[in-house]
Amino acid sequence: MNGTEWLPPDIRAAATERTLRAGQALFRAGQRTSGFYEIVSGRVRLVRVDRSGREAVLHSAGPGETTAEASLFSSTYHCDAIASTVARVRLYPKGPILAELERNPDAARAFMARLARQVMDLRSGLERRNIHSARDRVRHFLALGVGADGLTVVVPGTLKDLAADLGLTHEALYRTLARMAADGEIKRLKGRIGLMPPI
């Protein structure tokens, strides 16, 4: 879902890489946009800083994720991008990308499909955050994550990562899973969670 496989090879080749020190700015608000970025390693955050110096994080992207796609459609950046750690990023230059999207309907369609999918995923994430109970939040995740078998859900990465995704502390997630397992609602498997039919 992440990554840039959807880009035609020639465009991908046109990308350039760059390394940032922790705290270094990738771009600043007001600067002319040069394209969007894929994070190769490390983390980069998009922040908006108010007059009083407080910063509000808009997005934080890690390896394999892309950031600042919207910059393709505006002439200047509207926020700062700062490396949170040492980071390696890959710039996909605006001009060639836009030209390709204009010329090649397949690329355009792929890009739109990708964006549409992202919108959906983000919406379900947001919807999930509206759920207050930890247990129901886990249930929501499980319901959306069931594989084709309808019986197991693969846990992407570590449980800690999942906890962050769900907006819970890892302790809260461990406890919730433990209780759900004790109640026979789920079964803990290696890297997966098994769903038990209710009664």
Add this chain to the structure above:
Amino acid sequence: MNGTEWLPPDIRAAATERTLRAGQALFRAGQRTSGFYEIVSGRVRLVRVDRSGREAVLHSAGPGETTAEASLFSSTYHCDAIASTVARVRLYPKGPILAELERNPDAARAFMARLARQVMDLRSGLERRNIHSARDRVRHFLALGVGADGLTVVVPGTLKDLAADLGLTHEALYRTLARMAADGEIKRLKGRIGLMPPI
């Protein structure tokens, strides 16, 4: 930001409206996709139902919002759309829309820009939900919402709506705003919130 102004007039004209009773399905998972919808009035939710009958809400859209955009790029729906209230919806038929996007680069670009912008907004929403303290969540909202003057933030709709947006109960929001005002961090204005420079 919401709405469908970006669509060329001829396409907008091709849309058809339809009224749903509360609880009535707009479409079901597995059905062939016919296009995406704009909600004219009422609310429609996208839900995925697991074998055990529990439903997980993916998204809930109100007046002026669009839903199921991703269906443009897949042949069948992957979730159900159910009217939560009596609702009037407007269908933008897939075929003509896709054809237009293919033929007209400007429309395509507008569509992509719109999606990209949505992705950004949703990301900041998600980022905000990662903030635990109600006060910091409000600060995040304020920091992102400052108008050009850099001094006031317009509150879209009622405070209740805002509370839902922020993932707080309305009581919690009222209290937080009251405390922030008492501390001189903000000033309550009619339909807006004034920011006070720190000290």
Add this chain to the structure above:
DNA sequence: CGAGTGATTGACTTAGATCAATGACCGTGG
């Protein structure tokens, strides 16, 4: 073999949810 990280569980605290009541402000229909 340590050092680092994930997984897990316990004890304690707190912020925010929940329940409840009140006043202000509509619009509207008799």
Add this chain to the structure above:
DNA sequence: CCACGGTCATTGATCTAAGTCAATCACTCG
């Protein structure tokens, strides 16, 4: 014109789920 029902805004009291701090075990990787 005003009484009524509805919603928003606001504040108080109480409760609880989840956050925070802390300790332990298992594991993997140079």
